[in-house]
Amino acid sequence: MRIKKSFLFFCLYFACFTTAFNQKIFAQKVADSSLYYYNLVVNPKKSTDLTLAFSFYEKSKKQHELAGDTLKVINDLRFMASIQKKLGFLYDSESTSIEALDILNTAKTDDNVIKSKIGVYNHLGMIQREYSNYDEALKFYNKSLQLATKTADSLTILNNIANIYLDQNKFNLAIAELSTVYKNSLRLQDKKQIARALNNLGSVQARINAPEALSNMLEALRIREQIKDNIGMYSSYKHVSRYYQDKNKTATALNYANKAYNVAKSINSANYVNDALSQLIDLDKNPKVVEYKRLSDSLTQARRLGENKFASVKYESSENIRKAQESELKFKTSQLEKEKEERLKLLYMSIVGLVTILAAATYFVLKSRHKKEKLLQVYHTETRISKKVHDEVANDIYHLMTKIQSNNTIQETVLDDLEHIYSKTRDISKESSLIDFNNNFKDTLEDLFLAYQTNDLSIVTNGLHTINWETVSDLKKTAVFRVLQELLTNMKKHSKASITVLKFQKNNAYLEINYNDNGIGTTLKKHNGLQNAENRIVSLNGTITFDSEVNKGFKVKITI
Known part of the structure; x- marks a missing residue:
């Protein structure tokens, strides 16, 4: 039993070890594969190296797309x-770069x-140079230069810009750029960069017959041979x-x-290879070969211009679509911000309006309450005065009249005057007396009218x-009663x-x-x-x- 357990443990350990080892081997293989195909691109040695590398990166791109790894897809x-x-x-290279x-x-x-982006813009600039579309090439190089922060990147781009000036026969501009590149390359101690700057500088100097042109190109060739830079050596050769062709030294x-x-x-x-053969054909003085070379170059240039035009249209269309999408997004964002501001503005206005309405309502309610309290105060004051006039003044006059009537010496006219005063105080008391709202107000008014009839x-x-x-x-009833009482009193008197009616x-x-x-x-x-x-009605x-x-007659219209 113990042997079985030990055997099972050993199998489990071996399986785990094998799995981990295989994963490590797989990861190492992936890393080794990437390095292997990278070297095939940078320094191809067989005719099939570049096509093999292309197939590898094409499959790698699909895998990275499925994994959602954007940076690796771009790489x-x-x-x-x-x-x-x-x-x-x-054309295919340009299309891939645009993608x-x-x-x-x-x-x-x-x-x-x-x-x-620096690399892609620089690559597109080189392609545009191949198309002899120099303005577009400069545009891409300048975009790349604006983004570059490292000196090495800037030197590569400036070197490419100088090549454009050379193609445009702007030799002084090219020499100025390349001199800057060469000085900075020496500071970096980058032999590959130094050789490239010297080679290009010598090529431009040769166009203006500068004496140091050949020595600069040969020095560049020596450095490239030393570091075994095949692509650089090709350019130098x-x-x-x-240079010797322009000097009519055909053999050299x-x-x-x-x-x-x-x-x-x-x-x-x-x-x-095609470019090298083209250079060999250029050195052949046979008229037919020269004519063939001229026609071949014209056809190649025409084909490249056609491809470039199509690719440029594709790029511009893609760029326009992107800009349109960005503009649409900015517009929608702006509209959303505007709508948000409008909603906030409306909210603030609503709050202000609501506060204003509440303040106004509160003011009018308080004013109405104050007015009502004031009217009630007036009404209670009138009632109090009426009662006091009735209880004190009128009663005192009545008792005085009773005493005087028992005295035969008082003249009759005095009694009449006192009776008149008593009647007036009774009328005053009646006009301001308490109004009974417990009974039907219609009956109260009818009693009022009957008193004057x-x-x-x-x-x-x-x-x-x-x-x-x-x-x-009740306030309105009081006002109606008092006003009608006043009108009837006025009518009866005058x-x-x-x-x-x-x-x-x-x-x-x-x-x-x-x-x-x-x-x-x-x-x-x-x-x-x-x-x-x-005053009562108002x-x-x-x-x-x-x-x-x-x-x-006399007319009055009351609206309340």
């Missing part, structure tokens, strides 16, 4: 574009994204060959051209019974009327009372009685109008 695309350029497929740039434009900006030019061809063969790049005066009412007095506040009606929320008598009328002049009546936000002429 794969950059290697694919570089391979396509080395194989001479400029990488489209992804970069949508990625979140960081150091890796910026580094990749080609430039030296052209052919020697360097053949060396360039041999290096191109070792690089295993169709593009380099005599054999010589008829008081007629119309619509009194149609009014629902329960819906009318108008000599025989008929008085009172019409009551409800007009929506308002109560209308029309008073009309057939008395002698008067020239309107508000005295205390009429002024008090008006205090309740109502209106009262008086209309009268001599011998045409």
Whole structure:
């Protein structure tokens, strides 16, 4: 039993160890594969190296797309574009670079994204140079230069810009750029960069017959041979060959051209081999060969321009779509911000409006309450004074009249005067006496009218019974009672009327009372009685109008 357990433990341990070891081996293989194919791209030795590397990076790109690793997808695309350029497929290389740039434009900006953009813009600039589209090449180089922060990156881009100036025959500008590049390369002690700067500087100097041109190119070649930079050696052989060709030293030019061809063969790049053969053909003085070369170059240039135009349209279309999407996003964001501001503004305005309404409502409620309290105070004051006049003044006068009547020496006229004073105080007390709201207010008004009616005066009412007095506040009832009392008192004292008509009606929320008598009328002049009546109605936000002429009666309209 113990042996079985030991055996099972050993199997489990062996399985775990094997799995971990295999994972480590797999990871190592992936790393080794990446390094292997990277070397095939940088320094191809067989004719199949570049195509094998392209197949690897194409499969790698698909795997990274499935994994959602954007940066690695971009890295794969950059290697694919570089391979396509080395194989001479400029249009495909440009399309692949544009695909990488489209992804970069949508990625979140960081150091890796910026580094990749520098490389892609620089690569597109080199392709545009191959197309002889120099303005576009400069545009891409300048974009790359704006993003570059490392000196090495800047020197590479400046070197490429100088090549454009050389192609445009702007020799002084090219020499200025390359001199800067050479000085900074010496400071970095980068032999590859130094050789490139010297070679390009010598090529430009050769165009203006500068004496140091050849020595600079040969020094560059010596450095490249020393560090075994095949691609750099090819460039040096080609430039030296052209130098001797311009000096009409054909044999020496052919020697360097053949060396360039041999290096191109070792690089295993169709593009380099084709370029080397083109240089050899240039050195052949056969008219037919010259004519063939001219036609071949024209056709190649036309094909490249066509491809470039299509690729540029594709890039511009992609760029325009991206910009349109960015503009649309900015517009939508702006609209959302604007709507948010409008909503906040509306909210603030609503709050201010609500506060204003509440403040106004509170003011009017307080004002109305104050007015109501004031009216009640006036009413209670009138009632108190009425009671005091009745209880004290009128009663005292009545007792005095009783005593005087028992005294025969008092003249009759004195008794009449006292009786007149007693009647007046009783009337004052009655006019300001307490109004009973517990009974039906219609009956209270009818009692009021009946008190003023005599054999010589008829008081007629119309619509009194149609009014629902329960819906009318006590303050309004008080005002109606006092005003009508004032009008009837005024009529009895002054108008000599025989008929008085009172019409009551409800007009929506308002109560209308029309008073009309057939008395002698008067020239309107508000005295205390009429002024008090008006003040009572106005205090309740109502209106009262008086209309009268001599011998045409007296009219009043009350709205409350």
